[in-house]
Amino acid sequence: MTSPADPPIGGASSGQRRLKLLAVTACPTGIAHTYMAAEKLSQAAESLGVDMKVETQGSIGAENVLSDNDVREADGIIIAADKDVDRSRFAGKRVLSVGVSEGISHPERLIEQVQSAPVHDGSGAGGGAGQPSGGGAGGGGGRERSVAYKALMNGVSYMIPFVVVGGLLIAVSLSLGGHTDPKGGLVIPDDSFWMHVNQIGTIGFTLMVPILSGYIAYAIGDRPALVPGMIGGWIANTGELYDSKAGAGFIGAIVTGFLAGYLVLWIKKVKVPKFVQPIMPIIVIPIIATTALGLFFIYVIGKPISWVFEHLTSWLSGMTGTSAILLGAILGLMIAFDMGGPVNKTAFLFGTGLIATGNQTVMGMCAAAIPVMPLGQGLATLIRKRLYNEQERETGLAALFMGFFGISEGAIPFAAARPAQVIPANMLGGAVAGAIAGMAGVKDAVPHGGPIVAVLSAVGGVPMFFLAIAVGSVVTALTTVTLVDLSERKRRGAPLVDAPGGLAPVLAGVGAGSGVTSGSATAGGLRKAPEAAAPVPAAAPEPKPGSEPGTETEPRTGTEPETEPFGEVLSGYLTEQTVQVRLAASDKEAAIREMAALLASTGKVNDVEELVRTALRREEQGTTGLGEEIAIPHAKTDAVDSPLVGFARSPEGVEWGSLDGTKAKLIFMISVPEAAAGDEHLRILALLSRKLMDPGFRERLETAPDDAAILDVLREVR
Secondary structure, three states: OOOOOOOOOOOOOOOOOOOEEEEEEEOOOOOOHHHHHHHHHHHHHHHHOOEEEEEEEEOOEEEOOOOHHHHHHOOEEEEEEOOOOOOHHHOOOEEEEEOHHHHHHOHHHHHHHHHHOOEOOOOOOOOOOOOOOOOOOOOHHHHHHHHHHHHHHHHHHHHHHHHHHHHHHHHHHHHHHOEEEOOOEEEOOOOOHHHHHHHHHHHHHHHHHHHHHHHHHHHHHOHHHHHHHHHHHHHHOOHHHHOOOOOOHHHHHHHHHHHHHHHHHHHHOOOOOOOOHHHHHHHHHHHHHHHHHHHHHHHHHHHHHHHHHHHHHHHHHOOOOOOHHHHHHHHHHHHHHHOOOHHHHHHHHHHHHHHOOOOOHHHHHHHHHOOHHHHHHHHHHHHOHHHOOHHHHHHHHHHHHHHHOOOHHHHHHHHHHOHHHHHHHHHHHHHHHHHHHHHHOOEEOOOOOOHHHHHOOOEEOHHHHHHHHHHHHHHHHHHHHHHHHHHHHHHHOOOOOOOHHHOOOOOOOOOOOOOOOOOEEEOOEEEOOHHHHOOOHHHOOOOOOOOOOOOOOOOOOOOOOOOOOOOOOHHHOOOHHHEEOOOOOOOHHHHHHHHHHHHHOOOOEOOHHHHHHHHHHHHHHOOOEEEOOEEOOEEEOOOEOOOEEEEEEEEEEEOOOOOOOOOEEEEEEEEEOHHHOOOHHHHHHHHHHHHOOOHHHHHHHHHOOOHHHHHHHHOOOO
16 A cells, blocks of 8 residues: 555646656566566556556567666656566665566556555666565475576576686697696696687686676675675685685585575665665675675585595595496596586596506596586587577587587586486496496596597597597486486476487377377487377367368468468468467367467477477466466477467366466467577567457457458457
């Protein structure tokens, strides 16, 4: 409710100015919810006599951007978003942060609530995604897990450029300026050009760990958490600070990132005098959090790390007389576990120390295991592309290059993003490589690993050395894609069905009307032939009114027009071929599969399974059931060759988790390639989202008797 000092809703009295509000709407994909929330808020503001300007942050970029003057004159700001929105520009203003679905379902309530919302203190990120919103699926535990995962991904995304740039510079400098040396491994002459290139790359690698920690903390505690997160990450990676010969590496960075973020959140809850509040986010919080976290790591966490390092070294020393296969497997496990952390360094330094005694076989085991992680993870991105986004696939290519030069850190972004799947796969592949090298008596005369040492003639038993690396890398790649695939299916509750090669999945859990089967397996994942995407006969949609039975699925020849002659629908992205009068599916997943099959009938879907997976992943971020009996499942994925829009009606309605409790009867499915983000077609999709907020437009869609009539109604979207 409004306080006496607050401007009233509307502007009924001539002595009072109209309430001026601002809003920002955004959703993870920026296709539908963003614009529907904007339209609903604008409509509610107009009906209440409130002046409102709404900034939309969609796939086409920010539109109707709020200026400094807008913010200065505003009485309050509503952020309806399911992703981070920069709130630093709203310092000193009342800010209400909710999920984007709230902006669609309860715009009037938000306009009332913002008038008593707390004044923003000026910290940077936040809004929407990390904030609890009214309604929505899942309890507090689910929200916390979502925030933690999002924070981890934020850190990984900022870390990846440092890994790639640093790793590639080191690799290039070693290959072009280095030579083998029994004491120093691959050595670059001091003060040479390539030494300077190597040093620049080393700086990138040095920054990698604190960047990971800092941006995990930033995603949780906003800007005040950035400094303690980065300094904490630096401490974690500097073993000398806590008497350890090796730092805690990326695992330590993940720990310090979360500790810093949640520590800052806790400090923010402390009540302080009003005169102290302005300096809290820039001075008080960073200093207290940095000092507390740094000392905690040095005196509490660091000591056990040092203890582990020392005792592992002693334990390995006692195993030198055991089976070479067993010792190789153990060293491979250790090398692969934390990639630069204390366990990895223990194994590496153990092998390095024995070179001086004339025992080169232990280093040979380590050298075979060192490149397995980056090579295996890079290979995984090639054999199952659909499990990885574009950034991960690019990182995979860089990891392959780094693996050749024995830079195991190339796999860290994958291990940080999916530790439960990637670390076990790395360890299994490393153990296999180490065991094979031990069995074959492979020798390495320099303290370095990877194929590069064999190319430079530092390895004895070269054929078996390469075999060990190849087998270990393949084991890591296949284990990774299997575990990631299982994890995704477990999250969705879908069973894993065997397919050729034991890895390629087929669509499972298909409901009525969703008879999509898998295509052949290729190196890039499952590929679906267009003609195979039609629903199976048992779940086939009803014939369109006025058509003969069987004509519905006949392929087009390519010569007839796809739309009526008096105008395209949504720039041609929606055609009569992608309209279905009656949807057969009775649940959400089956409906998405049936809609994917409808889009596949155009021949422009190259991977139906990936399209379905991407759409379902989007549903996990938040329902696309928008209320008002509307659902717009959508996906940005290279499983489609060009933008596609499908539409179907469900007379009985499909339960979609809409906040207003209505079942979805009007269902649009939108899919665009990754590279198409920002194109003009997204503007048209934004218009569609806004138009669906018009009750008259929805009624005409519901009552249109056939495909042609539906297309006529959709031509109103201009």
